[in-house]
Amino acid sequence: MARLRAATRDHHRTLDHHPELQRLLRPGLTRHGYARSLAAMLAPHAALERAVWQGGQALGLEYTLSPRRAPRLIADLKALEGELGEGSDRASAHVGHDAAGADLYAFPTVSCPAQLLGLRYVLEGSRLGGEVLARAIRRALGNDAPVGFLADGEARHHWESLCACAERDLRTRALEESAIESAQDAFVAYRAGLNPWKLT
Template sequence: MSLTLHRPAILQQLRTETRPYHDALEQNEFNRALQADSITAQATHRFLAKLYGFLVPYEAHLRQHGLGPEWQPELRQRAHLIPADLGVGATALPLCPTMPPLETPAQLLGAMYVLEGSTLGGQVLARQLGKAGIEARTYFSGHGEQTGPLWKSFCQLLGEAATEDNQAEIVASAAATFQTLHAWIEKP
């Protein structure tokens, strides 16, 4: 007997409708340097500092929404890993002053799609940084062996939470999250 995994329709919609924003974000200086095998510790540190500045306010919204324990919100908060990777105190890192709207559950789910999905790509980045001899990669390691299962759990929960009434808001929030994060990363 073969097991067929159910892939919620919202995932395909998110993937399709946010692809241009995802692709644009991936063209940042850090990713270009990785692709060109010219990554430096300085570029890695700058990118991590920018991620931290975005994650701190995002994670504050994540805590405020009071997601149920099935979402494992405490495991999905990873900003605290970045100052250790950088060897600096958290107060030394700037915070993103403008976040996408994260007031409704649907808006939070759209943002979560972006940031939870980044844990999968982060593992690839961690391997590339390791090959380049760059130590600052704890954040990129995601949840280690639990990264895949946590992503699958998120996708299942997202599929259950998505309705005809909130799907457009989820997708719009994911797009806004990609765009806001991209603008923040590109800001000097």
């Protein structure tokens, strides 16, 4: 995992510094701003989960996968729907279609366990990072803020499961390179997916 982490550090940092994610950590966060950022994450996150689950099922490895969080994101958005102002109709349609447009983002197609692990690295990393964001959002908006998507509660468990799979599936340098390429592409695709969502 050390090589995977080092090789994707810049990609990870670029995603983390996207304005839609940085908004959640800046002083003065409002419920409106929180809703905007969640709306931006919906389609790319759903697309990443879909790519992971399709790959896991194709390889017979779905038993290793963590539960999807897109339904929680949708529930949080519904709780915040009134905060989106002029963009509320668009958000309603987006939520109602269960992350419509999620296939627009070019997440890698999985053909081996190493590629699946690369995608899972991004997905489970977002679960860990979500715990940090959830604490910041509760500080800014109060404990009643809907954070079901971010406050998973099982992030550490799923990360440790991923690390165990890495020990099993990344036994050669070639397999590590396959996982690295998959993870890098996933970081790029997720960031690209954040860009189209613009609410006025």
